[in-house]
Amino acid sequence: MLNKADIQAQRARQLLAVGPGLLWLIIFLVLPLLAIGAISFFSRGDYGQVQWPLTFGNYKRLAGYGPFGFDSLYPAVLARSVLLGAGTAVLCLTMGLPLAFFISGLSQRWKTAALTLVVIPFWTNLLIRTYAWQILFAPDSPLSRLAAACGLIPAEGDLYPGVFAVFVGMICDYLPFMVLPLYASVEKLDWSLAEAAADLGANGINVFRHAIFPQIKAGLIAGAILVFLPATGQFVIPDLLGGAKTMLLGNAIQQQFGSSRDWPFGGAIAMVSLALMLAGLWIFNRRREA
Amino acid sequence: MLAAIEIQNLTRRFGPVVALDGITLSIGQGEFFSLLGPSGCGKTTLLRLIAGLDSPDGGTLLLHGEDALALPAHQRPVNTVFQSYALFPHMTVYDNIAFGLKMKKVSPPEMAARLERALRLVDIEALSGRTPSQLSGGQKQRVALARAVVNEPRVLLLDEPLGALDLKLRKQLQIELRQVQRRLGITFVYVTHDQEEAMVMSDRIAVMNQGRIEQLGSPNEIYERPRTRFAAEFLGSCNVIKTAILSRNSASCLVSTVWGEWRMDSPASSTSDLSGAAILLTIRPENIRFHPVEESDNRAHGKIISIVYSGSQIHYELESNGQILKAIVLNTQHGSKFQMGQTVAFAAPPAALRMLES
Numbered sequence: 001m002l003n004k005a006d007i008q009a010q011r012a013r014q015l016l017a018v019g020p021g022l023l024w025l026i027i028f029l030v031l032p033l034l035a036i037g038a039i040s041f042f043s044r045g046d047y048g049q050v051q052w053p054l055t056f057g058n059y060k061r062l063a064g065y066g067p068f069g070f071d072s073l074y075p076a077v078l079a080r081s082v083l084l085g086a087g088t089a090v091l092c093l094t095m096g097l098p099l100a101f102f103i104s105g106l107s108q109r110w111k112t113a114a115l116t117l118v119v120i121p122f123w124t125n126l127l128i129r130t131y132a133w134q135i136l137f138a139p140d141s142p143l144s145r146l147a148a149a150c151g152l153i154p155a156e157g158d159l160y161p162g163v164f165a166v167f168v169g170m171i172c173d174y175l176p177f178m179v180l181p182l183y184a185s186v187e188k189l190d191w192s193l194a195e196a197a198a199d200l201g202a203n204g205i206n207v208f209r210h211a212i213f214p215q216i217k218a219g220l221i222a223g224a225i226l227v228f229l230p231a232t233g234q235f236v237i238p239d240l241l242g243g244a245k246t247m248l249l250g251n252a253i254q255q256q257f258g259s260s261r262d263w264p265f266g267g268a269i270a271m272v273s274l275a276l277m278l279a280g281l282w283i284f285n286r287r288r289e290a
Numbered sequence: 291m292l293a294a295i296e297i298q299n300l301t302r303r304f305g306p307v308v309a310l311d312g313i314t315l316s317i318g319q320g321e322f323f324s325l326l327g328p329s330g331c332g333k334t335t336l337l338r339l340i341a342g343l344d345s346p347d348g349g350t351l352l353l354h355g356e357d358a359l360a361l362p363a364h365q366r367p368v369n370t371v372f373q374s375y376a377l378f379p380h381m382t383v384y385d386n387i388a389f390g391l392k393m394k395k396v397s398p399p400e401m402a403a404r405l406e407r408a409l410r411l412v413d414i415e416a417l418s419g420r421t422p423s424q425l426s427g428g429q430k431q432r433v434a435l436a437r438a439v440v441n442e443p444r445v446l447l448l449d450e451p452l453g454a455l456d457l458k459l460r461k462q463l464q465i466e467l468r469q470v471q472r473r474l475g476i477t478f479v480y481v482t483h484d485q486e487e488a489m490v491m492s493d494r495i496a497v498m499n500q501g502r503i504e505q506l507g508s509p510n511e512i513y514e515r516p517r518t519r520f521a522a523e524f525l526g527s528c529n530v531i532k533t534a535i536l537s538r539n540s541a542s543c544l545v546s547t548v549w550g551e552w553r554m555d556s557p558a559s560s561t562s563d564l565s566g567a568a569i570l571l572t573i574r575p576e577n578i579r580f581h582p583v584e585e586s587d588n589r590a591h592g593k594i595i596s597i598v599y600s601g602s603q604i605h606y607e608l609e610s611n612g613q614i615l616k617a618i619v620l621n622t623q624h625g626s627k628f629q630m631g632q633t634v635a636f637a638a639p640p641a642a643l644r645m646l647e648s
Contacts, residue, residue, distance in 0.1 A: 195343050196376035198363040200390035200441065207364075210389070214380040 033274075040267030048261030058268035074252070074269075081249040082276060085232030088170040089178075089224045095171065096178035096223065103179075104186045118179050121172060130169050130240045137165050137241075161243030169237040174230070178223035185219025221284050228284075229277050249273045292355050294319045294445055294477040295340060300349035302335050302501075309335040311501035312349070317479060317494075319354075319444075322471050324480045324488040327498035327524070333481045334373075336498075337447050340479065342366045354444060364393070368445040369438035373453055375430045377422040383433050384409075384418040390441040408440035411470060428459045439470065445477045452487065464491055485525045489513065497521045513574075519646050522572045529578075529615050530646070531571045542640065545571065548611040549590040554643035570646040573638050575605070578617035580626040582637035589637045594628045608634065 040058055045051040062074045103114045121129060136143055137160030144160075147153045189212065197211035235250030247255075249269060256266030295317040302310040310332045317323045325333035338344040340351065342363035351358045358366055369390065377386050387408055391401045409415045412432040422430060431451060438446055451467070452460045468491050471478045482488050488495050489509040497504045497512060497520070505512055505521040516522035519530060533545040533552070543556045554571065582589050592610030599605075599621075606617045606628065617636065619626050628634055 190376070192372055192374055192376040193378060195363070196370070196372055196378070197389070197393075199341055199343065199368075199370045200437070201364045201393035202389075203364055203393075206393060211378065214378070 036267045036270055039263050040265075040271050042264045044262045044264050048263070050263050058265045059272070061265060062268055062272055073247075077247050077249060077252050077269075078272065078276070080246060081232050081273070084166075084170070084234065084238065084248065085228045085280075087167065088174055088231040088234075089228040091167060091171055092175050092178035092227050093220065093224065096175055096182050097220075099175075099179055100182035100186045103183055104189075115180075115183070118176050121176060126173060126236065127240075129172060130237055133165060133169050133172070133241055134160055137168075161241055161245075163242070165241040166238050169241045170231060170234065173234075173237060174227045177226040177230075181219040181222040181226065182216065183219075185216040189215050217287075221287060225281060225284050228280055232277060232280075233273060291319060293317060293352070294321070294354060295479070296350075296352040296355070297336075297340075298350040300336070300339060300351060301347050302332075302339060302344065303347050308501050310339070310346070313501075313503060315496060315503065315506070317477060319477055320475045322468065322478045322480065322491055322493045324482060324492040324495045325498055326482055326485060326488040326495050327504075328483055331498040332501040333483075333498050334449055337370070337449055337479060337481050340445070341368055341370045341447050343370075367443055368447055369441050369443040370447040370449065371431075371434045371438050371451045373449045373451070375422075375434040377430060377433055377437070379422050381421070382418065383414065383420050383422070383425070386422070386433060387418075387437045387440050389437065394441070404440055404442075408436040411439065411473075412436045412466075427455050428463065431455065431463060435467070435470070439474060439476070442474075443476065445479065446471075448478060448480045450481055450483070453482075453484075460487070467491065489525070497524055499524075515644060516572060517647050519570060519572070522644070522646060526574065527616055528572045528574050531573070531613065532568065533571050534568050543645075545569075547571075548613050549588070552588040552638065552640075552643070554588075554640045554645070557645045572644045572646055573642050575616040575618040577639060577642035578615060579637045579639060580617070580619065580628075580634055582635060586637045587640050588643075589635065591633055591635050594630055594632050594634060597628070597630060608636070610636075 592608035
């Protein structure tokens with residue numbers, strides 16, 4: 001049994017241990033976030049200053065209330081970003097799942113090699129990787145010619161800029177975030193459950209659905225979160241590979257805080273994107289518990 | 291009657307290792323058949339081949355007269371109770387047991403009736419809402435059994451199903467399993483490394499070693515007439531004595547031992563004249579007789595060098611002419627009780643000596 005003084009001493013020690021990290025989070029995350037949240041309810045002055053009165057106008061504008069009726073600009077930004085994130089997550093999943101099974105089936109030596117190959121993109125700067133795709137997808141590049149020869153794109157056409165190039169870049173950047181948690185759960189798979197299911201009359205699809213999927217669900221959801229959340233806020237890759245014509249959450253926020261000097265509206269976009277991601281997280285977590 | 295399982299020359303290799311070396315075997319319908327052997331002898335591999343969880347490199351397998359090797363696991367008319375139970379951790383006990391019926395799309399009323407019967411059969415009705423993590427080892431074992439038998443397979447394969455349980459529970463479940471098998475009339479193929487378990491439960495046993503069947507027969511046959519040294523030593527304990535045959539006739543046989551000439555009953559099946567050949571004899575420890583009368587056959591003296599008391603029995607080891615013999619006597623009021631170092635007379639009755647194939 002611990003007496004009261006011991007418990008208090010223990011609490012003090014615990015506080016001392018978590019204190020620095022907690023302080024850091026409060027000063028550099030919680031307080032700025034609260035400030036941005038507060039700013040989003042103010043108005044923009046003529047010279048870009050944040051000023052009274054308090055208003056819901058920024059949020060209304062984001063939802064499509066324009067001076068001349070419905071304006072789809074910002075709702076489209078939100079939808080586009082969520083689609084980009086979800087699309088990247090789905091593509092990474094369809095590519096990452098077979099890859100995770102494949103790596104897990106390799107011998108120990110090849111496993112290490114394959115995992116190293118998966119994480120190698122981390123070691124290269126994102127911008128360099130993305131510019132490299134621009135070159136690879138340029139009109140005269142072998143890849144573009146091959147695609148044209150196969151009739152996938154018009155002759156003399158190119159693979160960049162466009163949706164295809166954007167998703168190639170996104171997959172390149174986010175695939176490791178999907179593969180690693182998936183691999184971790186595939187590696188722990190209890191194959192005897194798959195055998196038991198087959199023994200009880202389950203065909204291939206049902207074996208996967210009832211015996212394998214439930215075992216890798218947690219890894220799958222972790223991977224989906226790790227891809228979806230940052231991919232939703234990503235704007236460098238879409239800018240560089242999509243032709244800088246489309247606005248996404250990331251560059252919308254950047255624009256408001258930068259060239260447009262409209263901090264209240266930028267704050268509103270930031271708060272809404274945060275809410276969207278939290279909602280996504282909540283949905284994923286509910287699936288995980290189910 | 292058509293055999294439940296007919297195996298011809300079944301072979302399985304894992305790289306350079308021969309796991310099954312041409313197994314030929316026939317198992318009758320409704321039989322409780324055990325595959326007995328040490329780990330690595332191929333018994334689990336054989337079971338997995340029958341279940342369809344692995345494919346052989348050669349040979350044939352018929353289930354009730356039909357070629358089963360062409361069928362994938364989920365289409366074979368067999369079910370398996372796995373060593374690790376392999377219960378689905380995310381399903382309740384009820385859903386675990388219902389899984390096979392759902393896969394076969396059994397109608398809901400029939401499913402409910404069969405589930406109830408299965409739950410009652412293994413006495414786990416009260417647990418149906420729990421998940422496997424909330425069950426004890428014995429309960430998991432019952433769920434695994436119910437999950438398999440609810441499908442009413444004609445052959446049930448069991449891979450060391452009691453291996454993870456403590457001795458007392460194991461003994462109880464041995465009896466229950468045997469009762470379930472009799473009541474349902476299902477053919478059981480039971481893999482175990484526990485010789486006592488195999489003897490208590492089985493109609494027939496195949497003793498396996500290094501991918502081959504060493505001996506196949508009823509528990510009684512194998513225990514009392516072991517053919518090979520491996521079979522003799524794997525089932526129970528035994529003394530192995532080196533001898534050479536001096537002479538033989540139809541009734542008895544004279545052999546030379548370290549104790550001089552011994553007489554034994556002539557082996558029934560020997561075809562060739564083994565005269566002069568060096569052979570091995572075996573005698574079970576409980577057949578060594580103490581205080582023999584002067585004129586009895588195969589009489590000798592030995593010194594007690596070890597005494598192990600195990601309640602109902604006393605296990606002795608005696609040293610005699612350089613040979614160590616194990617002997618077991620019942621611990622009764624009038625049974626033999628010896629001291630360490632005591633010299634005692636003993637005899638090996640001719641009928642209890644067995645000749646082993648080399």
